[in-house]
Amino acid sequence: MVSNKTYVTEGLILNHRDFGETDLLVTLFTKSFGKVPVVARRAKMPNSKFSSGVQLLNKVKVSIGRGRNLDHLNECEIIDSFQTIKSNLTLLSKGLFSSELVVNFIQDRTPNFQVFNALEQNLNNLETQKNIDQSMIWFQLQLINVSGVFPEFMVCINCNENLKRKDHVFYSEIGGINCDNCINVNADLYHGVTILEDSLGFLRHIQRVIRSSKPYFFDKYLDDNTLNDLNKFLRIYLTYTAERQMKSIKFLDLVN
Amino acid sequence: MDYSGATPQVQRLIDEFGRLPGIGPKSAQRLAYYLIKMPEEISLNLAESILSVKKSIVLCSTCFHITDTDPCNLCTNTYRDQKTICVVEQPLDLIALEKSGSYNGQYHVLHGAISPINGIGPDDLKIKELFLRLKNEMVDEVILATNLHVEGEATAMYINNLLASTGIKITIPARGLSVGGDLQYADEATLGRAIEGRQGI
Structure with a gap:
């Protein structure tokens, strides 16, 4: 029986850190309650009932007890441990990067089905090794959208004129692009990154999809040039909006 | 005003104990007041042993274990x-x-x-x-x-x-069930590893 003092939900293990001698403070991204910090008591002991359940990137079903300051884990059952991801350094680096993004962009205790589903879908794609690079880009774009900072790619951010189909410089500070006539308006900006015409075409398509709010199945093929260009843009923009460099980027670059 | 009742020196000692792993504020307080009550000799011995450990301990240049001789006894043991x-x-x-x-x-x-x-x-x-x-x-x-x-x-x-x-x-060391453990209480990941790494008897 579930009482007010406990709640049962599904979640993904985003992060954990030592908490006292044998406990772990686990950052759990739950379907129904958002991101919650939970204490897993004695999780570092070899015979702990939680030790395998609270491993990073696990999808788990948990029973959580409400505490005065911090909630604590009562039960933890693994639904999917994403073993393929964990046995491949490239996939692991991408999985951990995704989870770090969620830790940084999503507030505690705010349920967010869209991000939960996006992260789960991304981990499933990494696990099945299906369109890995496309999946990572789609996940990051969804996260930016849900965070309310999706940039403007259709029109000039200054004069609202439609942008020409060509390469443009995107500025993170203004969250968009200045057309050729307005190029000197924001001369003091320095977080600029050139986005190629093809990449901009793709970003406009995504912007239209997002504005339409219709269900969308991402199956676009992106060539290597576009992928590299989008990754470059996303890295700069995410770092700017999060106001910090993701810690896992160094490892991501090392193994990819 | 926040007044803990401890003099600044005692509070500093409590704070220093509180930095140690597994020591919470209450335990730190207990340790500090225990030392205050004990003869001066015990406090001096403790302080000296902490200082001597910090001064004499180095990392072995071969295996990077904590040691007082470089290379350590494990590395030089033929x-x-x-x-x-x-x-x-x-x-x-x-x-x-x-x-x-x-x-x-x-x-x-x-x-x-x-x-x-x-x-x-x-x-x-x-x-x-x-x-x-x-x-x-x-x-x-x-x-x-x-x-x-x-x-x-x-x-x-x-x-x-x-x-x-x-x-x-x-x-890699074998993965699986711990000695003395019951199968029914083992989790899926541990059991899976144990079955994968099964061996003849």
Whole structure:
């Protein structure tokens, strides 16, 4: 029986850190309650009932007890441990990067089905090794959208004129692009990154999809040039909006 | 005004005890007042032993274990198998393996594990030093005894990938059920590993 003092939900293990001698403070991204910090008591002991359940990137079903300051884990059952991801350094680096993004962009205790589903879908794609690079880009774009900072790619951010189909410089500070006539308006900006015409075409398509709010199945093929260009843009923009460099980027670059 | 009732010197002692692992504010307070009540000699002995440990302890330049002689006794012991190196994350892991009495080779302490989410990469560990050692020593086998969490396994995978071309035998300790444990209480991951690594009797 579930009482007010406990709640049962599904979640993904985003992060954990030592908490006292044998406990772990686990950052759990739950379907129904958002991101919650939970204490897993004695999780570092070899015979702990939680030790395998609270491993990073696990999808788990948990029973959580409400505490005065911090909630604590009562039960933890693994639904999917994403073993393929964990046995491949490239996939692991991408999985951990995704989870770090969620830790940084999503507030505690705010349920967010869209991000939960996006992260789960991304981990499933990494696990099945299906369109890995496309999946990572789609996940990051969804996260930016849900965070309310999706940039403007259709029109000039200054004069609202439609942008020409060509390469443009995107500025993170203004969250968009200045057309050729307005190029000197924001001369003091320095977080600029050139986005190629093809990449901009793709970003406009995504912007239209997002504005339409219709269900969308991402199956676009992106060539290597576009992928590299989008990754470059996303890295700069995410770092700017999060106001910090993701810690896992160094490892991501090392193994990819 | 926040007044804890302790003089600044006593509060400082409580704060210093509070920095130790496993010591909460209450325990720190208890330890501080215990020391105050004890004869001065005991406090002096404790302070001296802490200082002497801090002054005399170094990292072994070969295996990076904590030692008072460089190289450490484990590295200079000629009765130990010189051709096998067991790689562990922390000095405490080495001590646990030594206590088991079932390993008689050399060690290499990494002083951590790769943890991308905490910004710890291979360069922050003693991995380069391990490769230097493998280049200079005649090693037949490397046992990757890192911890069984994602970070530990990522570290083992990373070292394994780099060592794959060297021809050195690379092994990991067996994974699975703990001695004295009941099957019905083991979790899926542990049971899965145990079945994968089953052996003839």
